[in-house]
Amino acid sequence: MEGKVILMLLLFVSIISTFRADYVRPQPRETLHFPWSFKSSSQPLQVHVSLAGDEHMRVTWITNDHSAPSYVEYGTSPGEYTSVSQGESTSYSYMLYKSGKIHHTVIGPLKAGTVYYYRCGGEGSEFQLKTPPSQLPITFSVAGDLGQSGWTKSTLEHIDLCKYDVHLLPGDLSYADYLQHRWDTFGELVEPLASARPWMVTEGNHEKEDIFLFKAPFDSYNARWKMPFEESGSSSNLYYSFEVAGTHVIMLGSYTDYDESSYQYAWLKADLAKVDRERTPWLVVLFHVPWYNSNKAHQGEGAGMMAVIEPLLYAAGADIVIAGHVHAYERSKRVNAGKSDPCGAVHITIGDGGNREGLAHKYNSQPEWSIFREASFGHGELNIVNSTHAFWSWHRNDDDEPVKSDQAWITSLVGSGCVAEKNHQPKNFR
Numbered sequence: 001m002e003g004k005v006i007l008m009l010l011l012f013v014s015i016i017s018t019f020r021a022d023y024v025r026p027q028p029r030e031t032l033h034f035p036w037s038f039k040s041s042s043q044p045l046q047v048h049v050s051l052a053g054d055e056h057m058r059v060t061w062i063t064n065d066h067s068a069p070s071y072v073e074y075g076t077s078p079g080e081y082t083s084v085s086q087g088e089s090t091s092y093s094y095m096l097y098k099s100g101k102i103h104h105t106v107i108g109p110l111k112a113g114t115v116y117y118y119r120c121g122g123e124g125s126e127f128q129l130k131t132p133p134s135q136l137p138i139t140f141s142v143a144g145d146l147g148q149s150g151w152t153k154s155t156l157e158h159i160d161l162c163k164y165d166v167h168l169l170p171g172d173l174s175y176a177d178y179l180q181h182r183w184d185t186f187g188e189l190v191e192p193l194a195s196a197r198p199w200m201v202t203e204g205n206h207e208k209e210d211i212f213l214f215k216a217p218f219d220s221y222n223a224r225w226k227m228p229f230e231e232s233g234s235s236s237n238l239y240y241s242f243e244v245a246g247t248h249v250i251m252l253g254s255y256t257d258y259d260e261s262s263y264q265y266a267w268l269k270a271d272l273a274k275v276d277r278e279r280t281p282w283l284v285v286l287f288h289v290p291w292y293n294s295n296k297a298h299q300g301e302g303a304g305m306m307a308v309i310e311p312l313l314y315a316a317g318a319d320i321v322i323a324g325h326v327h328a329y330e331r332s333k334r335v336n337a338g339k340s341d342p343c344g345a346v347h348i349t350i351g352d353g354g355n356r357e358g359l360a361h362k363y364n365s366q367p368e369w370s371i372f373r374e375a376s377f378g379h380g381e382l383n384i385v386n387s388t389h390a391f392w393s394w395h396r397n398d399d400d401e402p403v404k405s406d407q408a409w410i411t412s413l414v415g416s417g418c419v420a421e422k423n424h425q426p427k428n429f430r
């Protein structure tokens with residue numbers, strides 16, 4: 001009885017928060033339906049992989065059977081598993097909902113740029129993944145605020161057509177919004193892509209799902225989407241970093257403390273100090289709430305974090321900052337402290353993955369720093385070619401995948417002399 005009342009309350013809260021926005025979001029597509037099909041209780045479900053430190057990857061899957069084992073068999077030929085790794089597991093309950101057994105198993109060392117065949121817990125079908133290259137060039141696909149609507153399906157189809165090595169997701173994954181089975185359907189929806197290439201994610205507001213006095217924030221997200229935070233010296237799954245092929249990528253949390261006395265701030269400072277621009281000439285940062293946003297949606301929401309964190313990123317010479325949250329696309333010039341600066345970062349807002357809330361199409365007048373903006377569903381591709389050049393493109397779902405609706409060469413701060421390569425210290429610090 002009590003549980004029902006709380007569920008009703010939750011529904012009410014989530015409905016209210018859906019309609020709170022004062023802008024009109026055109027043409028959302030309906031939420032996808034997932035027909036029920038029989039699965040044995042030990043069958044691995046919702047398989048996805050992520051990078052887990054040097055030469056290692058983490059395989060995550062769920063079984064309804066809580067006694068199913070957590071090992072992964074793998075090898076470089078189909079059906080021939082020359083290695084096996086033991087993993088760990090977790091589960092959670094959320095009001096009346098009980099999750100399946102969530103398995104996390106790290107495999108490796110793996111060879112770079114290699115296809116591996118793997119099977120989870122000795123059951124079910126064989127999956128295959130491709131490890132990223134060890135050196136540049138590398139291609140990242142990028143899309144935030146995915147959800148699980150007809151538009152999400154279209155975005156995933158487009159991403160599948162591009163040849164990417166690693167997917168980057170700046171927050172708002174499933175739009176479960178308290179209804180936990182939606183985490184499961186989202187896991188099913190992304191499995192074909194996320195079981196084949198590493199998906200590196202950070203959290204948005206839709207991952208919070210906290211309930212005052214009942215539920216801490218991010219419980220479901222943390223249990224299901226474990227990222228390499230321990231591997232990167234972080235004490236929280238909500239912020240971490242990883243290195244892949246000449247790129248140091250930092251994932252931050254817009255909804256966890258970031259002030260100067262916070263753990264996140266201290267960890268970020270330490271992580272930035274470790275970046276070696278000879279090994280990783282590119283520094284890319286992702287978080288959910290954009291700092292440079294000329295859309296009326298979520299205007300100014302990133303200001304608090306920007307005031308504290310932007311000076312750190314500027315001093316470290318961050319090349320590219322990617323955010324989501326606003327359901328539209330925008331790309332800036334190199335900026336710092338609110339205006340163009342050749343030694344600042346390029347900011348990209350790409351919260352147009354296709355969730356049920358639709359697009360944010362109302363804009364303020366275009367600021368001097370804003371180069372391109374448009375409210376359409378789509379995804380981005382970041383092809384880092386070498387230590388000095390990267391090619392960025394944005395692809396609308398309305399067009400065929402190869403069509404680039406926005407594109408730009410981005411030259412690295414290392415290459416332009418903003419970051420002194422010798423002592424790895426930014427020029428404007430000396």
Ligand SMILES: *[C@@H]1O[C@H](CO)[C@@H](O)[C@H](O)[C@H]1NC(C)=O
Binds near residue numbers: 385386387388389
């Ligand atoms: C890096 O790539 C760009 C674009 O293809 C090219 O013009 C440049 O010569 C390359 N630089 C090096 C050092 O290879």
Ligand SMILES: [Fe+2]
Binds near residue numbers: 145172324
């Ligand atoms: Fe958001």
